[in-house]
Amino acid sequence: ATKASVNYTNADEEAQKAYDAAVEAANAIVAKEGANADSTAVQAALEQVKAAKAALNGDSNLANAKQAAQDAIDKLNNLNDAQKAAAKAAVDNATDAAGVTAASDKAEALDGNMGDLKESVADVDATKASVNYKNADEEAQKAYDAAVEAANAIVAKEGTNADSAAVQAALEQVKAAKDALNGDSNLANAKQAAKDAIDKLNNLNEAQKAAAKAAVDNATDAAGVTAASDKAEALDGNMGNLKESVADLDTTKASGNYKNADEKVQKAYDAAVEAANAIVAKEGTNADSAEVQAALEKVQAAKAALNGDSNLANAKQAAQDAIDKLNNLNEAQKEAAKAAVDNATDAAGVTAASDKATVLDSNMGDLKESVADVDATKASVNYTNADEAAQKAYDAAIEAANAIVAKEGANADSAAVQAALEKVQAAKAALNGDSNLANAKQAAQDAIDKLNNLNDAQKSAAKAAIEQASSLAEVSTAGDKATNLDSSMGDLKKAFKDNESIKNSVSYVNASADKQKAFDDAMKAASDVLNGKQADYKTVLDLIISLSNAKDNLDGAKNFNNSKQVAKDVIDNLANLNDAQKVTAKKEINSATQENAITNAVNKAKNLDDLMIKLHAAIEVATQTRVTVRYLNASPELREAYDKVVKLSKEVVAKNGNDANANDIQLLLQALETAQNALNGKEIVTPDSSQNNQTDSNSDSKLENKTANPSKATATAKNKVSTSEKLPQTGDTSDNNVSIIGATLASIAGLFGLGSLYKKKEDK
Structure with a gap:
């Protein structure tokens, strides 16, 4: 019973062991087969059992344990009062x-369970304030609220005496209800749906x-x-509105309203669009609605x-004004320029049309200026002396230009105006009157340098006149004047040279003193000009006329001419000269x-007349000789030679005879004499012919006596004797004489062509 008692069961283990040992020792004594313990030993054993039993502290330990347990229960903060009371009662009831x-x-x-339950509802406010509760389905919220309410009915201080x-169960209901709250998933789903919508x-x-x-x-x-x-x-x-506001950016910026807007306004629009694009771009800034609305506005x-539209309208009006x-500009060009301005779609187009009109106006100004001097140009040397083709080209270019610059002119653009201008300029530049005049002047001056009769002063004056000429006609006139002056100077030179003698x-020699002085003065004036004094054409002509008049006025020539006429009259009276000889004498x-030259000419003619008398006489002798024995019996060659000389002599003395001079006549006389002396005919002596021979001999003597020169007759007789004597001895005397006569005739023929004349007459 002791060991089953609370006092033993709850005693300390050492007390239990001490009691168990004391009981065991006692049982070892009291057992039948126990030890032989004496009373002391028994008493000791008894006292030990008692002491050990008394030492058992189970009751006190239980009471202490209960008290400790109840104290501990009081300290359990999670239990409500009912649960604590029940727990303490259970402790008290423990044995x-x-x-x-x-x-x-x-x-x-x-x-612990109550702690868990308390904890499960401790965050009720947070839970009910949480997304998971607030966004939970209503049924889940109500289930959670009921579970929390049931839990609170336990965990409250005055709560029910709920066991574990x-x-x-209440805890699990709270947890289940809390876990069943679907606010987070509902919110997550809503967020996902919202974000999906945002992506769209x-x-x-x-x-x-x-x-x-x-x-x-x-x-949340x-x-x-x-x-x-x-x-x-x-x-x-x-x-979307902001995007739409900048969607027509290209159209807006391409519009006249933008292009022609003020730069400040354009920049403001560009900045606003740029700011808007900085928002609407895919990578744009995180602008809120207010910022987007502000950017839109x-x-x-x-x-x-x-x-731009108003600026363009204003610009067009200003450009047209x-x-x-x-x-x-002419009317047609102005109308075309205004139409171009009207058709412009931006300020640049207006400016371009206006600039084009301004450039055209400038070109037209240049074109007008190029034809402004047309009268002066056409009156200039460069035009009047230009080639006809160059003049026509200039006239045509001017006419074409005037057809543009006239008020009612054609609508010519800058290219056409420039082309017309260049044609005028080219045609004007091509006018070669100046160069033609310069070339003509140079050619004229070169020609003057080649005029050999002009003196230096005249050449300088002629060149100066050419240099001052303003037209080709004037150059030609100046050149002609120089040429005429050169010709006159040539005439003056010739006249001067002709008159020097x-x-x-x-x-001159026989002229009066005043006539000589006039001639000397005229020659001096001509000499001064020929030696360098300046004189014009009229002056030179006057000098020529003056020189001619001075020459003609020399009265010495009149007397000299009278002397010539007297001399020619003398010539005409020389009866033995033929006509040709008289002509030569007169020449x-x-x-x-000079007078002595006239005298010499007359004397020369008289001498020739004397020789012609001798030639006539010789011819007469020849006529008589032809019937003599000397001729008739002469060798044929000698007769022929003699006949030829006689015939030539007769041809000279004829009225129309050759112009034989004194030497020619001398040669003929010598030839006649030689040919006559060469005749070798002899008398053939017969008894019956002595008388005839005597007669022939007398005839020969008579012929010899008729010779004008007695000495020559003697020489002839000697020659005859000599010939007669030589012929029989040599046998070639006749040939020698023929050779001599032939040489004489050849000499005469060579001098005057008598041989050819003779041959012609023989041919007849």
């Missing part, structure tokens, strides 16, 4: 330490989409997700402020320049 421990452990376990199973918003840029998704992600409830989604959609609408305001003031002539008289 041993194990029961106390079990009751205590149960209480602690319940406290009930607490655990085509107007948002990447940064805006990212920001919108971040806003969705940051939303469906309302926040919806708000973020709505905000993104609103921003997408704004972005700036684009709209900047676009509305573009003033300026065209009206371009004084060089006048001073030695009868006309010699005519060519005489």
